[in-house]
Amino acid sequence: MRIIRFVEGDARVLAALTDENQVYPLPDSDFMTLVRRADREGCSVLEAVNRQIAGAVPSDKDFGSLALAAPIDAPEVWAAGVTYLRSKEARNYEATGGRLDASTFYDKVYDAERPELFMKSTAARTVGPGGDVCLRSDSSWQVPEPELALVLDGGGGIIGYTIGNDMSCRDIEGENPLYLPQAKIWRQSCSIGPAIRLADTMSDPYKLTITCRIFRDGEKVVEESASTGQLKRKLDELVAYLAKDNILFDGTVLLTGTCIVPPNQFTLAPGDRIEIDITGIGTLTNTAVSA
Known part of the structure; x- marks a missing residue:
């Protein structure tokens, strides 16, 4: 349901x-x-x-x-980073100016006991299915990050699952890790939807297929799939760290990290259509526009 x-x-x-x-x-x-x-x-x-x-x-x-x-007006959207090996590899690539064999502090983040968690969006900055996501004007390397998203109650209980698009500026994040808020948070830089799969009807959140497709001028230019089974951390672990000494509002959404990264030479352009599909939840579709 x-x-x-x-x-x-x-x-x-x-x-x-x-x-x-x-x-x-x-x-x-x-x-x-x-x-x-x-x-x-x-x-x-x-x-x-x-x-x-x-x-x-x-x-x-x-x-x-x-x-x-949007199926819910999430008062806050939080996100977890470097929770998949593919994400760690991409962050290392950005931070070293394009070295494929590089190691950086992101290796430490990936292996650490404490996960990376950051504020991603608020209700006013978040769009729903069919809405426009904005491309930041001071970035030349921007991508969607398709993610399984958890819908939480005020006690940290997982009450549902939806799809999140954590729009990201790879060049800004790679330039300096302290620029993460600017690489992640701006107007219409997050989308969620199209539905909330009730937690009671989710048989196994670690057996979901995530697919991202990007179309430009009607032609498919990116299509990649991965499994939530590749997630390094448990969902309850991420929620526990988010809730620790924190206030969780009813309807808070937590994005759990991305396992899909478009080719390194790819950047979104105005007019690109982004489709993110997750098994049993649906397909979240948005169009990229200039900020």
Whole structure:
């Protein structure tokens, strides 16, 4: 079971989306309201949804025709870095000016007990499916970073899974590690969606295939796939470090790192269409535009 939001007139409608792509509008206004309702009823979110749609007739609207919005207005989006070997290799390449056999402090980050965690975005900087992601004006080497994203409650519980695009400036990050905030955070530099897969319906988050496709002028110029099984750290480990002596707001999203990096000579251009697909969640599509 997945949860989506779509735009209908001036309203955003929360809905349940079955694996057969049947759409059932829900009475709650947003995802966290649904979660809190389930808490009050003493049941799981899945049970609450099943109660609401039991005996209901699905919408006559085709899922593919819906104007999807971000499934949640995440008050904060955090991200984990260098959680995959491929990410470590890419960071080393950036930090050494293009050496393929280089070792840097990113090796230490990859092997350390403490993971790298950083603030990525806020609700005002985050876009949903179909939205535009911005290309930073002072960077000449920018890429999407497709990531499995965790939707958390205020206690650090994983209540769902979605897709995140951690837009990144490889040249700025490679120039100096202290420039990480500028390499990661700017207007519309993050997207999430298109749905939240309820945690109760995720059989194994370490057996998901992530695929990233990039199209330019209608032609596919990048396509790469990888598995979340390559993740070096456990998801609960990342959440535990994020929650330590911290405040977690209901609906916080944590991006878990990327295992896909486009070819080193590639950079996004205005008009590029980015598609990120994760097994059982859906496909997050965005278009790159100039900032």
